[in-house]
Amino acid sequence: MQYLVSVINDTAGLATPDEQAAIDVFNDRINAEGYWVFAGGLAAPSASTVVDNRGGETIVTDGPFVETKEHLIGFWIIEAPDLDVALKLAAEGSKACNRKVEVRPFL
Amino acid sequence: MVAALTRRFGDLDVAEEAAAEAFAAAVERWPADGIPPKPGAWLTTTASHKAIDRIRRENKRDDKQKEAQMLYDDDPPEPLGAIDDERLRLIFTCCHPALALETRVALTLRMLGGLTVPEIARAFLVQETTMERRITRAKGKIKAARIPYRVPSAEDLPARLSGVLAVLFLVFNEGYLATGPGTDPVRQDLTAEAIRLTRLIRGLMPEDGEVAGLLALMLLTEARRPARLSASGELVPLGQQDRGAWDAALVTEGLGLVRERLAAAAAGVAPGRYQILAAINAVHTSARDVRDTDWSQIVALYDQLARLDPSPIVALNRAIAIAELDGPEVALAAVDRLDDRLAGYHAYHATRADLLRRLGRGQESRAAYDKAIELAGNTAETAYLTRRRG
Numbered sequence: 001m002q003y004l005v006s007v008i009n010d011t012a013g014l015a016t017p018d019e020q021a022a023i024d025v026f027n028d029r030i031n032a033e034g035y036w037v038f039a040g041g042l043a044a045p046s047a048s049t050v051v052d053n054r055g056g057e058t059i060v061t062d063g064p065f066v067e068t069k070e071h072l073i074g075f076w077i078i079e080a081p082d083l084d085v086a087l088k089l090a091a092e093g094s095k096a097c098n099r100k101v102e103v104r105p106f107l
Numbered sequence: 108m109v110a111a112l113t114r115r116f117g118d119l120d121v122a123e124e125a126a127a128e129a130f131a132a133a134v135e136r137w138p139a140d141g142i143p144p145k146p147g148a149w150l151t152t153t154a155s156h157k158a159i160d161r162i163r164r165e166n167k168r169d170d171k172q173k174e175a176q177m178l179y180d181d182d183p184p185e186p187l188g189a190i191d192d193e194r195l196r197l198i199f200t201c202c203h204p205a206l207a208l209e210t211r212v213a214l215t216l217r218m219l220g221g222l223t224v225p226e227i228a229r230a231f232l233v234q235e236t237t238m239e240r241r242i243t244r245a246k247g248k249i250k251a252a253r254i255p256y257r258v259p260s261a262e263d264l265p266a267r268l269s270g271v272l273a274v275l276f277l278v279f280n281e282g283y284l285a286t287g288p289g290t291d292p293v294r295q296d297l298t299a300e301a302i303r304l305t306r307l308i309r310g311l312m313p314e315d316g317e318v319a320g321l322l323a324l325m326l327l328t329e330a331r332r333p334a335r336l337s338a339s340g341e342l343v344p345l346g347q348q349d350r351g352a353w354d355a356a357l358v359t360e361g362l363g364l365v366r367e368r369l370a371a372a373a374a375g376v377a378p379g380r381y382q383i384l385a386a387i388n389a390v391h392t393s394a395r396d397v398r399d400t401d402w403s404q405i406v407a408l409y410d411q412l413a414r415l416d417p418s419p420i421v422a423l424n425r426a427i428a429i430a431e432l433d434g435p436e437v438a439l440a441a442v443d444r445l446d447d448r449l450a451g452y453h454a455y456h457a458t459r460a461d462l463l464r465r466l467g468r469g470q471e472s473r474a475a476y477d478k479a480i481e482l483a484g485n486t487a488e489t490a491y492l493t494r495r496r497g
Contacts, residue, residue, distance in 0.1 A: 001253050003252075081253075081255075082253045082254070082255035083203075083205060083252045083253050083254045083255065084254075084255055084259075084263070086252075087205065103252075104252075105251050105252045105253065107251075
């Protein structure tokens with residue numbers, strides 16, 4: 001079963017070199033153990049563009065879809081048999097990237 | 108039975124509904140047909156068939172395979188030990204840390220306590236629809252996020268067990284504080300339910316010290332219930348209770364458990380929070396008269412508790428004991444240091460009020476009682492505080 005582990009940023013910065021090193025160690029480990037599906041760091045929300053093509057005309061807007069104090073800055077997609085395993089991995093991930101993470105199951 | 112069904116069908120909703128339908132069928136059929144020779148097995152088999160029917164009706168994804176599996180699952184009726192094991196799994200699932208505390212409480216009462224949703228809603232003073240939604244969402248989360256249905260591994264067990272005990276303690280307190288003439292009797296059933304579930308855990312984990320401690324704490328506290336309310340529905344504090352009215356059987360059992368844990372502590376097993384709280388209760392309960400209370404023992408136990416649990420409430424209760432040993436002035440100084448953390452807690456103001464009264468500072472005392480009355484949520488406590496205020 002797959003889970004999205006979103007990394008929540010509540011400061012302006014991206015990962016420090018120390019944090020990046022810890023994240024790399026963590027990624028190597030979950031890769032080796034078969035939990036890793038995909039992962040990536042995201043650029044700051046200011047680099048976002050919103051596209052809305054639900055109506056007649058495509059609307060393109062500069063910036064994130066919502067301005068918030070906390071925002072998504074990266075994520076892991078992991079494969080885990082149940083939530084207990086996912087939470088353990090998420091705890092390690094949170095420690096490695098030094099941020100709160102949200103664990104959400106895929107449908 | 109719900110636990111066994113949950114294991115077999117992997118779905119709390121299905122298990123619950125099937126169990127209810129099986130009971131309903133029994134109520135309908137047994138008076139006419141007579142009680143079957145193995146009623147437990149009849150119920151389980153009936154419930155299993157109803158669960159299979161429901162799953163068929165709902166047409167879940169990959170149910171064809173599951174269905175085949177279930178139809179050929181002809182495990183013989185499980186022996187008692189295995190069923191208890193199922194209930195243990197159910198408790199740990201209902202009390203999973205990924206669920207909010209209020210959700211864990213509601214789910215535990217529903218799935219293990221067998222309380223109806225309206226009963227649980229009344230007990231916690233929320234709307235029925237709110238409680239219904241809370242429980243439905245919880246079951247949804249358990250399924251969607253795949254919260255596993257099992258007893259935690261040995262390394263996870265201590266942390267997970269403390270979560271279960273916290274839920275049971277909350278249920279107990281909710282029931283215990285519900286006193287007063289206008290109170291719904293369901294809330295009084297909560298203490299009985301909490302004790303029953305704690306006994307279940309104790310039966311399944313007889314060596315665990317904190318389980319024993321929590322059970323002892325509940326029993327000793329519950330033992331005092333008959334003496335807690337005056338004829339006019341007012342709260343009677345411990346020092347003024349008629350000790351003859353205490354339930355002797357519960358006291359004996361509670362004290363027995365405390366002695367067991369004291370022996371373990373003497374043998375080097377460090378006692379946890381509930382064990383210390385139970386020991387404090389035991390010191391109170393074993394005094395035949397309030398004047399015989401061994402206050403220095405109590406203070407020593409609170410010192411031990413404070414090292415484990417530095418919460419201001421522990422400090423407050425310790426100060427109350429200090430008042431008996433070293434006098435109200437020393438105690439008041441200790442209590443006042445807690446102001447910034449306990450200003451919103453009625454018992455803090457009630458404690459200050461009592462100490463100020465004993466020091467002859469009438470006006471300040473009355474002001475503190477007013478604050479306490481304002482914050483108190485419980486009619487019996489309010490009545491008591493109003494009378495003390497004068």
